[in-house]
Amino acid sequence: MTDSYNSTNYLHCGMVTGYETRVDALEKCWLKMEKKEQAKFKKQKKNEYYALNPNKMNKMKVTYY
Secondary structure (H helix, E strand, O other): OEEEEOOEEEEEOOOOOOOOOEHHHOOOOHHHOOHHHHHHHHHHHHHHHHHHOHHHHOOOOOOOO
């Protein structure tokens, strides 16, 4: 997948889930990363997202079944 922002093209990995899916943000291929590395990456990107968007932090919707 590709995306354009400010006339810059970004390549996205279709296997990555979470807040950041751009390939250039990955240390290595998502499929070659261990589960521990994947979890660490997701947590790091989540923290970065909330640091840049603090107003989104308290607006998470929780649904109970």
